[in-house]
Each structure stands twice: as C-alpha cells, then as structure tokens.
Amino acid sequence: MFTLVNGLTTGMAVFLVAAGLTLVFGIMRILNFAHGAFFMIGAYVASTLVGSAPRSVLALIAAAVVAALVVGVLGIVVQRFVLRRIQHVDEHYMLIATFAVMLVCVGFVKLIWGLEFLSVDPPPGIDTGVDIFGLFVPSFSLFIIGSGVVVFLVLDFVIHRAWTGKMITAIARDGWMAELLGINVPAGIMAAVGGSFALAGLAGGLLLPNQTLSPALGDTFLLLAFITVVIGGLGNVRGAFIAAILLGLIDGLNTMFLPAYPGVAIYVGMVAFLLMWPNGILGESRL
C-alpha cells in the first residue's frame, strides 16, 4: 500500500514537470530540452523567496507562484528570441537550440546561486507524516499528489473548456485559419508558451522541499518527464497525467519486486507501452 502511495507521489511529481513540456510540444511542436533547466530556475527563485525554512504551506505555494511568473516571463523571452525562429526548421535544430538554452540556464544558475548544494525544508504542516488506516504516509507526499491533481484539473479545464484554451487549440491546429478569423496568433502563442514555462517554474517551487538544489537539478526529472510525454502521447495533457501515474506505480513495483535493478522497469514499461500504443496511450495531440 505504501508503494502505491509512493508511486502516486512520484507520478504526480513527474506530471508537474511534464505538464509544461507536453503543452509546449502541443502548441509549437518543440521538444524543449531546456525544460528541466527552467524547472531548476523555478526552484532556485522560490528558494530565494522562502529561504531554507518556509514559514507555512501558503508561503511555499506563494513562492511557487512567483517562481512560475518569473519563469513564464523568461519563457516569453526564449520564445521571442529562440523558439519562434526555429519553429519551422528541422527537429534536429530545435533540439540543438533548446540544448544550448539549457546550457545558458545552467551557467546562469551557477553565476547567481553558485555551485554549493542548497536545501529547503518542508513547511510546518507538511513536514511530518499522517496515519491513514494504519498506513504511515508522509504529508508532503499528499501535498505533491494534491498539487498534481489540481494542476491537471486546472489545465484540463483551461484547454478543453475555457475560451482561452479553445483559442490556443485553434492556433495550434491551424494558425493561418485562426489568424483569418481574427485571432491574434503571435499573442496567443506567446501566452501559451509563457504558460508552459510557468508550469516548469511552478513545479520547481512546489517540489522544492523534496529535492536538493544544485545546478544539476534540472536533470533529475527531465528524462522521466520526457518518457511521460512520449508514453502519454506527444502534446496530450490527459495522456501525460495517466502516463505519469502509471510510471510512478511501475517504479514503485520495481522497488518492491526488483530491488537489485532500480529504475529498470520504467524503461521496460516505456518499450511495452510504445509497442502497444506507438502514438502514446491517448495519441498525439495538437491540444
């Protein structure tokens, strides 16, 4: 049972990071290698705001929101100067360009925050554990699970129910036609890309007490986030949510049944999923 809860925790942590990654692919068809680096910047920005010991859960969430705004603005800058220019070139150039952005981000973090490890504690209220029907569950795990579900519900509502989401979906599917219909396409793309990056910053802030801050932090979740996006279906937020949960559970079962081979089941799982659903569980989506 603990494995199940922990699998959900891992899954939701991965989803928080993967959400922005799949969104930016859905809008601009760009696999953003720099996404992990912006997650890291979000974590550093939030840590600067709350210090090593956040006073409350609210303070942590507020810092995460500010981090999201900061990273969102950085995302708009990246979109304006990098992503927009490579939108119509071959995928290889996109990967190289976003890889270069990642290196710039890591250098930026080293300059501002240095190389030493930093740590932020969970705030009071989510720093202990709770007993649920005799099962000890870390309260921070519940916080991560809750955060993941809330972010998914909000994203799903915005994309599939709200007017803004429909506008962005229209732009993603046929920008030319959307423009003919009077939609401000550049502004829509900028808002959507900014939102995608903001999600990375938000994830960095929310997961802050879970990880150690170092210039390598971006790598921690990036691979898992990519796997999630691929398994769920490129650009499909609902698919990413389901894939993240499945990956978390697979990882948990891996620890239980194959402790000598940690992390292996995720890759085996990815191969199995892709053999069954080559386009991802819910298929590729342009939002």
Added chain:
Amino acid sequence: MKLNRRHFLATSAAGIGALAMPGVLRAQQGETVRIGLITTLSGPGQLYGNYIKDGCEIAVERLNAAGGVNGAKIELVVRDDKNSPEGAVTAFRELTGNGIKLFAQGTFTANLLGTLPLLEEADVTMVMVGASALALTHEAFNPRAFRLGFSSPMCFGGYGNLMAQKHPEIEKWAMLRSDVTALADITNAFSNGLKAGTEKAGRKVEVLDPVLVPYGGADFRNQISNIIGSGAPGLFNVLQGADAISYYKQARTFSLDEKFKVLCDSANEFAIAKAMGANTPASLWSWTGWYPAANKDNAVSDEVHKAYIKLRGDEYPNWYIGVSHDSILTIANAVAKAGSLDAAKLVPTIEAETPQGALGKIHFRKEDHAFAGDLTYIRFGRDDKNANGWSVFETAQLPGAEFLERATPGSKLN
C-alpha cells in the same frame, strides 16, 4: 682578451653545462618552477575542481611566501579537463608542449586514466589529487604517478573497523547505495572492515546486502521504507552529493534518527550539514580526507585553514582543499630536495620524503605509490545551541597504512 684553446674549451663547457642545467637550477636565477594543474572546472564535477584549484593556489601562495623552491617562485598553470578523458589529454598535451614537467591532476579516475599512459613520453612526474579508484595504483599503475587520495579499502575498511570499535552493541547493519558499480567497492570495504573489526573482538556482525537506488533519482521513499523495515540498528549510506542530501531530507519524515542507533555517511561530510542546517540528522558519522580541527598540532593544517577562510569565508573547507594543497607541497618539496625537474630524480625523492602537509606526514607506499597517511572520521549533527544549527561532536583518526590494500602494481587487485 686572447682566446686560446684551453680557454675556449673551458668557456664552451661552462656554456653547454649552463644550457644543460636542469630547469630548476636556472630557475634559481630568477625563473619559475611551473606546475600544471588539470582539474574539472566546468560541467558536473566543477564543484570539486574548484576546491582543488583553491587548495593548489593556497599551496603556491604559501610556498612562494616562504621563498619558493630553492629561491625560484612556483607558477601554477591551470587547465580544465572538461570532465572528460579527451579534455584531460588535450590539456596535458598543451602543457607538456609548453615544457611543463610537473603535474597535479584530479579528481576523476576516468580522466586520469586518459593521461597516465602519456607520462613516459613527456618525461613527467604527477601527483593524482584525491582520486580513489584502485585501478590507479594497481592495473593502471604508472611509476611516475603518486596517488594522493584514499583508496576504498583504506578509508572505508578503516571506517568499518572504527564502527566495530565504537559500536560493539550494533550486531546488524544495513547499507544503501546508488546503483553505480564503482560504489560497490565502498560498501564491500566497509563490510569487510566491520567484519574484521568485530571478529578481532571475538564477536559477529550481520551486514545486509545494499539497498540500491537509481543514481540522480528524485524519490528515495521506497528505499527508505525498505531500509527501515530491515530492522538493522546501524546504517551505512553511500549516496553522493545531491542524492545524499535529498535522501536525508526525505528520510526526516520517517524519523530516521529514531529508527537507527548509528547513522554513517560514506563521504559527504559537511556538504550535508551546510545544506540542511538545523535539520541535519541528530548524529551522523562521515569519513573526511581533511578536517583541520582534528589536526590541532599541525601548523600547516592551521595555516591552510586560515588561508581558506580568508579566501572563501568558509570555516568548514571541503577535504579536497587539504589534499590538493598537499599535492603541490609534495611536488615542491621533491623539486627542492632533488634539485631537478627530472622524473628519474623526483620519483625516488617523493618515495623517500615525508614532508609535513595539512593532512600530516605525506607518505607514499614505495611499491605502488599509494598514499599511506592518516584517516579521519567526524561525527556531527543537529545542535540548537549553535547558530549554524549543527556542530561537530567527535573526531577519530586511524593510521591509514594499516588498512591499505595489498600492493599489486601493474595488475588488478583480486
């Protein structure tokens, strides 16, 4: 002046002799003794490369302030290995191409394995800074290279032995490590040292197989739950860097302090306490290569410590500072004693000399050039009375030579 045959021969001989004089002798006339430092100054590992650079620069500053090497100033020429063997070889070739014969290089074994085969052709003497892999003094042994680092059997065998002495009441130990094969040497050495120590005392100890976690992982809670479920009262943790700190953070919720009577960390020493502050575990042992407060009677250690505080404002330097300082000291001392930059003269001098460094007497085993100095262990933890939120409670030192693995230069240790 009339130039006769005898005068001509005498003058020519003097001139040729002067030209052929070893660099150090000409250096005495105002030139410098150049030492190449190859370390990691970018990418992963940069943190440790920076420590090494700081330690070496402190050594050069101290030695030059004391008159240099036989009157010649030491010049440190620093190059980045870009954390790759190719980068290390490129830097090595550039520096040897510029006539540098003395090298300090560290810390990653893979990068050293790139340059070690090149030492003969370049006629170079090298001190390997901080590197611990057995290969460097065994299958890849090069007689021109000296390892100023601590092998796993030495420092972690000693560690296990120390725990057997300090905690005879612990009859069962659990271990946790990243799924990196190289780290298996550490858990094996600790386990062997523990078993040897308890057997010597006429007792027995059970050491469980290590619980493995993915390197660079995000979540360690499943493994923490497994470790706690093992029922072992002693825990040896071989996670490194950010992984180790994330693990201690996540383990706090599980009251790790209360679940284990003795917590041992392999080698993260103060990185944990500096990051976690008041949430550092209550009591944690760690090996360290250099801790100034454990060397109170060592004036060199004190001076290096003060120089580092002046340089970085940090009272708790990483152990690489002391080790890298002593690497330069070893080279400078040998050059001064041998009066030459030639490896043929420097190697036997380094083998024979035991200069006083920050770590204590710098001594290498003659057969395989393995460092055979003292071992230091520290116990630190949460302390509400200290402004840092943590304090060092206890230190212990062991003679490293007693725990050195068997010398098998040129072949793998079985």
